Amino acid sequence: MIRQECFRGKNILITGGQGFIGSSLAIKLTEFGSKVTLLDAMVDGHGGNIFNAEPVKDKVKVIHEDVRNVGIMNDIVRDKDYIFHLAGQNDHVLSLSDPFPDIDINIKGSAVLLEACKKYNKKAKLVYTGTRGEYGKAAKLPVDENAPMNPKGIYELSSLTVQKMFKIYNDNHGVRSVTLRLTNIYGERAQMKHDRFGVANWFIRLALDNATIKVFGDGSILRDFLYVEDTVNAILMCAQCDEAYGEIFNVGNDEPSSFLELAKTVVAVAGTGRWEFASFSPDRAAQEPGDFYSDINKIKRTTGWKPVTDLKTGLKRTVEYYRKHKSHYW
Numbered sequence: 205m206i207r208q209e210c211f212r213g214k215n216i217l218i219t220g221g222q223g224f225i226g227s228s229l230a231i232k233l234t235e236f237g238s239k240v241t242l243l244d245a246m247v248d249g250h251g252g253n254i255f256n257a258e259p260v261k262d263k264v265k266v267i268h269e270d271v272r273n274v275g276i277m278n279d280i281v282r283d284k285d286y287i288f289h290l291a292g293q294n295d296h297v298l299s300l301s302d303p304f305p306d307i308d309i310n311i312k313g314s315a316v317l318l319e320a321c322k323k324y325n326k327k328a329k330l331v332y333t334g335t336r337g338e339y340g341k342a343a344k345l346p347v348d349e350n351a352p353m354n355p356k357g358i359y360e361l362s363s364l365t366v367q368k369m370f371k372i373y374n375d376n377h378g379v380r381s382v383t384l385r386l387t388n389i390y391g392e393r394a395q396m397k398h399d400r401f402g403v404a405n406w407f408i409r410l411a412l413d414n415a416t417i418k419v420f421g422d423g424s425i426l427r428d429f430l431y432v433e434d435t436v437n438a439i440l441m442c443a444q445c446d447e448a449y450g451e452i453f454n455v456g457n458d459e460p461s462s463f464l465e466l467a468k469t470v471v472a473v474a475g476t477g478r479w480e481f482a483s484f485s486p487d488r489a490a491q492e493p494g495d496f497y498s499d500i501n502k503i504k505r506t507t508g509w510k511p512v513t514d515l516k517t518g519l520k521r522t523v524e525y526y527r528k529h530k531s532h533y534w
């Protein structure tokens with residue numbers, strides 16, 4: 205359970221706060237009475253969308269700035285109780301052709317934040333959202349936090365590097381943090397303009413456009429898709445848990461689904477669109493780790509969090525949201 209009193213009246217910074225997960229987190233924290241600041245550079249092709257924070261627009265402070273801006277970051281961290289670091293280059297297809305945004309935004313941007321906290325605010329508690337892609341192909345299933353780390357691309361490598369940086373600042377510089385490895389997240393407020401990241405949401409877009417969803421291979425690859433509200437709860441339950449600091453947690457779902465099941469459920473829930481099998485493109489094949497689902501026993505044991513939204517329910521809510529607010533996302 206989230207202990208709302210941990211966040212009530214607290215000063216909170218969410219980097220990447222106009223994006224998918226960041227804005228969902230902001231809405232929940234605002235319900236709890238937190239004083240929330242969103243920092244977002246509104247990077248092209250990413251999930252930053254002014255409409256995402258519409259329900260709380262009069263309650264949050266919004267700063268359109270870059271996490272790499274040392275002056276801004278040194279200033280903005282000073283009075284914060286919690287900092288959720290979600291700003292990042294997360295286009296893993298882009299990182300195949302250009303590794304520099306990952307290095308610059310993810311690694312340098314995180315270093316700027318950590319240095320700012322080291323110099324100006326060691327009382328802030330930080331949470332970083334890395335990716336399950338840090339593991340690469342699963343050596344065995346489900347994948348726990350001690351599994352070998354073999355990232356398949358520069359995006360995933362940058363996430364692993366940032367995770368280690370947070371750990372160094374936690375252990376050596378007194379900047380406390382929890383770091384997470386998120387699985388594939390879907391739900392309301394994700395970008396719907398392209399298919400370079402966010403596969404479950406992209407399936408929804410195709411169904412709502414009455415188009416055909418391409419299911420690569422035979423569709424049997426398993427993934428532990430997780431609904432955004434469960435993800436936000438995981439982030440907050442880690443932030444409120446003293447024992448979580450200095451630790452790494454998988455945030456996933458112990459009920460994996462196949463891509464075929466995902467496609468069929470999306471089409472059934474939307475009542476429009478269709479699906480068909482297709483061959484992997486070379487880019488997709490290069491990045492596809494095969495079956496992956498997370499072992500989430502550590503986060504369950506330590507924080508009490510567990511996912512509660514099944515795939516059909518999460519997809520239903522997501523479809524309803526985009527039907528209503530399509531004009532802001534298409």
Ligand SMILES: NC(=O)c1ccc[n+]([C@@H]2O[C@H](COP(=O)([O-])OP(=O)(O)OC[C@H]3O[C@@H](n4cnc5c(N)ncnc54)[C@H](O)[C@@H]3O)[C@@H](O)[C@H]2O)c1
Pocket residue numbers: 219220221222223224225226243244245246247248250251252253269270271272289290291292293294309313333334335336385386387388389390394395402
């Ligand atoms: N959504 C997922 O399935 C998933 C899975 C694993 C990890 N993650 C990680 O979680 C974080 C949030 O993901 P999301 O899905 O909400 O993505 P998103 O693209 O919706 O949000 C990220 C936000 O960061 C902002 N941003 C990018 N570079 C910035 C910079 N230099 N300065 C300030 N803002 C910047 C973007 O404008 C965007 O609004 C990312 O770091 C992502 O890599 C997401």
